[in-house]
Amino acid sequence: MxxxxxxxxxxxxxxxxxxxxxxxxxxxxxxxxxxxxxxxxxxxxxxxxxxxxxxxxxxxxxxxxxxxxxxxxxxxxxxxxxxxxxxxxxxxxxxxxxxxxxxxxxxxxxxxxxxxxxxxxxxxxxxxxxxxxxxxxxxxxxxxxxxxxxxxxxxxxxxxxxxxxxxxxxxxxxxxxxxxxxxxxxxxxxxxxxxxxxxxxxxxxxxxxxxxxxxxLHARIPAKEVLGMYLNAILKRSGVAVIPSFSVGRTQDVLFLVKELMDENKVPKVPVILDSPLSKKANKIFNECFTKGCVKDEIMEKGDIYPTTISEVESAEESKNIANADGPMIIISASGMIDGGRVVHHVKNRVVDRKNGIILVGYQPKGTKGRFLLDGEKMLRLHKQELPVNATIFYVNSLSAxxxxxxxxxxxxxxxxxxxxxxxxxxxxxxxxxxxxxxxxxxxxxxxxxxxxxxxxxxxxxxxxxx
Ligand SMILES: [Zn+2]
Structure with missing residues (x-):
């Protein structure tokens, strides 16, 4: 061969x-x-x-x-x-x-x-x-x-x-x-x-x-602990936590971790906005395939992987309305590297306010906006606008697939x-x-x-x- x-x-x-x-x-x-x-x-x-x-x-x-x-x-x-x-x-x-x-x-x-x-x-x-x-x-x-x-x-x-x-x-x-x-x-x-x-x-x-x-090497500290720590830091000052996330796989991981943290009272039960039509479809496939053997037994026994405070945004109009909503709140949206998709708008709206935080949960290749933030750039260019990075940037590096x-x-x-x-x-x-x-x-x-x-x-x- x-x-x-x-x-x-x-x-x-x-x-x-x-x-x-x-x-x-x-x-x-x-x-x-x-x-x-x-x-x-x-x-x-x-x-x-x-x-x-x-x-x-x-x-x-x-x-x-x-x-x-x-x-x-x-x-x-x-x-x-x-x-x-x-x-x-x-x-x-x-x-x-x-x-x-x-x-x-x-x-x-x-x-x-x-x-x-x-x-x-x-x-x-x-x-x-x-x-x-x-x-x-x-x-x-x-x-x-x-x-x-x-x-x-x-x-x-x-x-x-x-x-x-x-x-x-x-x-x-x-x-x-x-x-x-x-x-x-x-x-x-x-x-x-x-x-x-x-x-x-x-x-x-x-x-x-x-x-x-x-x-x-990935970090060996459980992602749940790290994510919980970062979410509390943002939510306790009534900020908005924006989590740019890949639609398939990573978004389901993050939703499940947020659900567990909320159920265990480790993170306040604030609204969770999922603003990604593709993630919504991926969630549906995940639910349908729940009993097919790829998913861990303990997850299957729980039956539901989503936080009770979740709302899924569909239309572009609804997505725009989130821009005016006050924290504390969690927004999960694609893409994971802020190189396209609805998350770009959310980062643009929230990055200038020091109350807020952006939690990166995946690998950020060179040249992406996510990488700029991770590298500590003070200004971020989005939609032809130069924005000061006042929000705090966090990184969970133990969620790789x-x-x-x-x-x-x-x-x-x-x-x-x-x-x-x-x-x-x-x-x-x-x-x-x-x-x-x-x-x-x-x-x-x-x-x-x-x-x-x-x-x-x-x-x-x-x-x-x-x-
Ligand atoms: Zn792959």
């Missing part, structure tokens, strides 16, 4: 890996590039062999893993997209949301005439999203699917977001011998608020492993597996290199870092190691 890293190597977005067994071609994930304009430009590149790809194996719904699938359809792909039920449900809302953003961006570019392309076109449309969604085929966890006579695939719970999976692929190598390769996708950890830890790995020959936190390098090493140790080679992807260059050294010293397993565009012939690697 040959595998080529077409994205999600030498960086963390645009995950896509091409698998070739003889003439058969498959993809693991087909994600959107995000971040810098140089990175986003890659989204427009036509995939010339799209029509030759028989199937996509989708690890999870995050847009950096699924967000370019409508483009794949546009480029001629007519095969199946295999994924779990929850991944399909989440893709339905995330891909539609993504198409709307691309259509609005194109409209705006045409109005302002800032695009090089005349007229500016969306990356993909709602119709293209509908077409690709028709090709989804839902699979169960831990049930092997025979895709062709040469390849079978099994999805295992990866503990990252609802429905997320790592994949084990069984295939015949050039000599007709059976081999197993595991693609980790994104892997969670044991401290997740709502979700169970990832399933243990099964025996394999090769492991393709993510390395997002290859050189960083990714395991860090200690978590992943522990996961491999617990699984008692001994792959011949670990190929690291989904990480920044330094992080992956750091992680490679630790894997080799701690686990005594050969490791290498995949570069963007690099092709590996797994059958030859095996022969080399044998010699």
């Amino acid at each position: 040959k595998i080529s890293f077409l994205g999600g190597a030498g960086g963390v977005t645009g995950s896509k890996t091409l698998l070739e067994i003889g003439k058969e071609k498959y993809l693991v994930d087909y994600g959107l590039y995000q971040g810098s304009s140089k990175s986003r430009e890659k989204n427009w590149k036509r995939f010339h062999i799209a029509s030759q790809v028989s199937a996509v194996f989708l690890t999870h719904a995050h847009i950096d893993h699924s967000g370019l699938l409508p483009r794949l359809w546009k480029d001629g792909f007519r095969g199946k997209v295999y994924c779990t039920r929850e991944t399909f449900k989440l893709c339905e809302i995330l891909l539609v949301d993504s198409a709307k953003i691309h259509e609005e961006d194109a409209k705006y570019a045409n109005k302002k005439q800032y695009s090089r392309h005349k007229p500016a076109l969306p990356l993909y449309t709602l119709e293209e999203v509908e077409e690709i969604l028709k090709r989804f085929e839902v699979v169960n966890f831990e049930k092997e699917i025979k895709v062709s006579k040469n390849i079978s695939i099994t999805f295992y719970w990866s503990g990252h977001i609802l429905g997320s999976s790592f994949l084990r692929i069984r295939y015949k190598d050039e000599n007709g011998q059976e081999k197993k390769v595991v693609f980790s996708g994104d892997i969670g950890h044991k401290r997740n608020v709502l979700l169970n830890p990832p399933a243990l790995l099964c025996e394999m020959d090769y492991l393709i492993l993510e390395s997002t936190y290859g050189d960083k 990714h395991g860090d390098y200690l978590d992943l090493i522990e996961w491999i140790k617990d699984s008692k597996v001994d792959p011949k080679l670990i190929i690291l992807n989904h990480g920044e260059e330094n992080g992956s290199k750091h992680f490679k050294m630790l894997i080799e010293s701690q686990l005594e397993i050969n490791a290498t870092v995949a570069e963007y565009g690099e092709e590996f012939n797994l059958d030859n690697i095996y022969i080399k190691n044998k010699l």
